[in-house]
Amino acid sequence: MRTMLVWATGALALAGIPQAALANGWNMPVGVTDVSRDIYSLHMVIFWICVVIGVLVFGAMFYSLFRYRRSQGASAAQFHEHTTVEVIWTAIPLLILIGMALPATATLRTMYDASQADLDVMVTGQQWRWRYEYLGEEVAFTSNLGTPREQIAGGDEKGENYLLEVDEPLVLPVGQKVRLLMTSDDVVHSWWVPDLAVKQDAIPGFVNENWVRINEPGIYRGQCAELCGRDHGFMPVVVEAVEPEQFDQWLAQRKEAATQAAMGIDREWGLDELMTRGEKVYGSICASCHQPDGSGSPPTFPALAGNQAMLDERARHIDTVVNGVSGTAMPAFRSTLNPVEIAAVITWERNAWGNETGDIVQPSEIAEQLSE
Amino acid sequence: MWRVIKSVLAAFFGVQKEARRREDFGRGDGRAFIVAGIVMGVVLVVLVALIAHLAAG
Numbered sequence: 001m002r003t004m005l006v007w008a009t010g011a012l013a014l015a016g017i018p019q020a021a022l023a024n025g026w027n028m029p030v031g032v033t034d035v036s037r038d039i040y041s042l043h044m045v046i047f048w049i050c051v052v053i054g055v056l057v058f059g060a061m062f063y064s065l066f067r068y069r070r071s072q073g074a075s076a077a078q079f080h081e082h083t084t085v086e087v088i089w090t091a092i093p094l095l096i097l098i099g100m101a102l103p104a105t106a107t108l109r110t111m112y113d114a115s116q117a118d119l120d121v122m123v124t125g126q127q128w129r130w131r132y133e134y135l136g137e138e139v140a141f142t143s144n145l146g147t148p149r150e151q152i153a154g155g156d157e158k159g160e161n162y163l164l165e166v167d168e169p170l171v172l173p174v175g176q177k178v179r180l181l182m183t184s185d186d187v188v189h190s191w192w193v194p195d196l197a198v199k200q201d202a203i204p205g206f207v208n209e210n211w212v213r214i215n216e217p218g219i220y221r222g223q224c225a226e227l228c229g230r231d232h233g234f235m236p237v238v239v240e241a242v243e244p245e246q247f248d249q250w251l252a253q254r255k256e257a258a259t260q261a262a263m264g265i266d267r268e269w270g271l272d273e274l275m276t277r278g279e280k281v282y283g284s285i286c287a288s289c290h291q292p293d294g295s296g297s298p299p300t301f302p303a304l305a306g307n308q309a310m311l312d313e314r315a316r317h318i319d320t321v322v323n324g325v326s327g328t329a330m331p332a333f334r335s336t337l338n339p340v341e342i343a344a345v346i347t348w349e350r351n352a353w354g355n356e357t358g359d360i361v362q363p364s365e366i367a368e369q370l371s372e
Numbered sequence: 373m374w375r376v377i378k379s380v381l382a383a384f385f386g387v388q389k390e391a392r393r394r395e396d397f398g399r400g401d402g403r404a405f406i407v408a409g410i411v412m413g414v415v416l417v418v419l420v421a422l423i424a425h426l427a428a429g
Contacts, residue, residue, distance in 0.1 A: 080390075081389070081390050083387060083388075083389050086386075086387040087385075087387050090385060090386055090387055105427050109427070109428065
């Protein structure tokens with residue numbers, strides 16, 4: 001009876017360990033997806049099966065060692081072959097293994113079913129950063145290490161998310177099935193975020209599939225899990241999960257920025273390129289009323305060549321093209337032309353046909369005015 | 373024939389009665405066991421593949 005008590009106490013002590021380990025972050029995280037929760041409970045169920053087997057087997061062994069020791073006059077039983085016992089100790093592990101395989105297979109099936117995704121994101125590993133491309137949305141960017149070099153090599157104090165922070169996180173909507181297509185530009189990388197239960201190799205020449213449906217908004221951090229060269233430890237993964245409405249907003253913003261960058265709104269334009277572009281726009285849009293030589297058809301269509309009022313007031317000139325003049329034939333071009341075209345045509349009008357003001361109107365200036 | 377199959381199944385499972393083993397080894401010709409072993413090995417592989425296929429489908 002006393003021996004039983006010892007074993008019971010031992011088992012309780014064992015039972016206490018995982019709870020403490022979980023609180024200390026020693027255990028795997030529960031995570032924030034259904035799959036990660038499934039994996040966690042599988043892990044815990046199998047862990048407890050192992051604990052029970054361990055306690056029973058080692059308990060029986062140590063009990064026998066102690067109870068039937070030689071100093072107490074025990075002598076070994078000499079027998080060979082007991083088919084029933086052999087069948088039982090072969091069949092029980094078999095049943096336990098099948099019992100563990102059934103839920104594990106069900107979870108694996110869910111994990112591998114990347115079909116019917118709401119959103120596709122291409123994840124490309126590069127030495128040493130991740131590139132994310134929202135397929136069909138024309139939004140793509142690279143996500144670089146955000147930790148300052150001074151914290152790594154210098155004497156600066158290390159931040160809370162040291163080596164687990166990036167300049168631009170992967171933004172994903174919560175509650176939606178997001179398919180992650182993984183590949184690499186150079187060597188094998190592995191995209192690993194423990195809270196999402198995703199660890200997927202990114203292999204050059206292959207496209208691996210995985211998927212994630214995040215339940216809770218938040219920031220989830222991970223890192224490259226495949227030794228990929230010198231800066232392997234400096235290409236973390238940061239996923240920012242936001243509400244779908246917020247995600248749509250973010251995506252629209254990124255798309256807008258991408259189109260603007262494609263048009264060249266974000267850069268400084270020179271006089272010559274604006275004049276070349278402006279001449280074309282003028283010819284196709286303005287010349288029918290204001291005439292190719294800028295002479296206009298007064299009084300309905302004023303002349304632009306030598307129009308001193310126009311040349312003196314740059315701001316009003318811009319306003320006239322952008323917003324039109326109410327009560328006259330001059331329409332607003334704010335939605336017909338893009339900022340580059342508007343800037344170019346105004347620059348043209350202020351420098352053509354002897355209008356030599358030398359004024360340059362930058363597309364960024366127009367874009368700013370349009371967004372007001 | 374049935375005896376051979378039963379002995380091969382026992383070998384797959386890993387448990388055999390000593391009396392049976394003596395009987396089998398007393399036959400003097402092992403070819404039937406080798407052939408049955410190979411055939412049933414193939415059957416086992418096909419069976420496992422089939423179950424895996426069903427589970428994945």
